[in-house]
Amino acid sequence: MKNAVDVSNILLPLFYLASFAIYLYDFQKDERRLSNVKRLFLFLTLVFHTFYLIARTTAFDHPPITNVFEIFTVLAFSVSFSYFILELVTDIRGTGLFIIVISLIFQTISSIFIVDLFQVKEVLRSNLLGVHVLHALLGYAGITISAVYGFLYLMLYKDLKLNRFGLIFERLPNLEILEKLSFYSAIIGFILLSVAISIGVIWLPKAFPDFSYLDPKLVATFLVWLLYGIGITTKISGKLQGKKVVVFSIIGFGIAIFSTIVTNFLAKSFHAFY
């Protein structure tokens, strides 16, 4: 099993690279025959990644959430999986390369730096923690995709304003669709983060009897959650629309990433397990 994990760890970035390459080629050439091929290849990549995650969990007897590079591989999977579902539901196929590149980066970093941990803290073997982390990562995948669509919106917006009618103009869906994709991804991300936070709040007192509600990680996460909550409510009430929606999403994503880096690597938090 260990060998299978090692081989898969090397192959996975190559799978993501191949998926990215097909999506990139199709973005440039727009060949009809590639339309389903690229989707199939992404599906195979996700199937292979699922196998890797299961194999890793079995081989090391704990879910792959015990260090930052294990988290990265789950995040890579979450982002591409969320995109795959989105592509199936909306049948909008021209934006995949901008999302898959994120999975490619996360998976490559993970594959290079990941270490095999047989012995982990007992707290990390909790099932409730596994559910908490899964929701949190899918939530982060949601807000990441929302930010990517936000960037795509701004790129197309700029091209339309400057009368540039190149590949971005030809291949991307229209501005209203990009805004909707960004907004719906943010809603899904927000809901999943809400679940993750709720589970965390239930599980925390059991796992860490002496934790503080003023812990930097908790405060930062709550602020990010609040920011998205305000953004979504304002959009639904009609006070926020068009460019402002996507700018809000991008700012929210920036703050979420910044707070994660600060709280995980700089601040001293109970949330750092490694």
Add this chain to the structure above:
Amino acid sequence: MNLLAISINHHTAPVALREEVHLSTDEIKLFLDELKEKYFSEGFIISTCNRTELYGIPKDAGTSYLELENFLVEKKSISNLSDEHFQKFFSCSALNHLFKVIAGIDSLLIGDNQILGQVKESFQLAQDKQFAGFLVNRVFDSAIRVGKRAKTETTISDGAITVSYAAVQLIEKIFSNLSKKSALVIGMGETGKIAAQHLHDKHIGKLSITNRTIGKAEQIASEIDAQILPFERFKEHLADFDIIISATSSPNLILTKEEIKTTMKKRGNAATVLMDIALPRDIDPEARNIDNVFYNDIDSLNIIVEHNMKKRKDEIPKVQNIIMDELISFFGWYNSLEIAPTIKSLRDYYEEIRIAEVEGYKNKFSKEDQEKLELVTKRIINKLLHHPTTELRKVAEQGINTTESATKIALVRDLFGIKNKSNTEV
């Protein structure tokens, strides 16, 4: 194949001449009758704003291009039309030309969307007049296949290639569902009218038009189901529209940046598309600097048109490959209609059956009887085929590939299931 064709089109004649030659549906029907009587055993006529073309299988070998040209000139009473205004085609080149026309690569606007339908109508008229026989019907089938394949297998007809349509294409890059949007078209000249028509065709949610001359606006409004705003008061309603297209002949700006700014405030800064397709321009170009305003004028729309035109031109080689495919397929079928290969295929067909049957029962006969069996069965086959072979040879003596001979041969091949492939191998 002795398909003959003459064509007067945008490559050979100016628009004034093309207009004079153009045939209405009623004229085509009359002309078909006369062509049938005088020149062709079967044929058809294509007449659009950019071309008038006569195609047909001559009744006798002496029919010349000049006779057909004169026929057209006399019937339409055109004095300034001469031989140099015509393209002439025969056999393979005639079919190749027809395929290029129906695929849209011979059109003034490459990839023209209407030509396939127009050629189909021409075919229908010939069929209604019972002027489409055995060969022309096969030509129709192949031509329509070329037209459809060009549309589905290439992007020869993709993208807008007129300014009005480019404006609509651009609008669709901003809004996802036009049925939920409202649009105002200012000015009902030819350009404004076409733009309004495009929006109507795209099922715009609410369409309003305004024009200095109210009578003209009323006439167009009834055609495209639009509301009319009085020209003097249309500015009061600007905030109601997601899309504003302006195409007046006004020498001065009719919408200033300040007016657009005020409109945007009233709209809560919701995205607004301004299409200025007038010359000189109607809307202050500085409006493009306002947030959520998407301003385009003729120059920027022309960028899209030129870009799309180049992409269509790049698709021509793919269409030509399709045409080559269909030409090979057509002439593969047509050449199979020659007499000698058909007779040989027919004999091979019978011989295969004879051999199979003899092999099946051979063991029930003694060695000596087996030889007799071979002899007798061969004689039966020869006698059975004697009459059909003689008749086919008589057909051949009438001339290669006359309509009658082609019909008889095709019938024999169909009845006995003789395929082109076996013939090619002969």
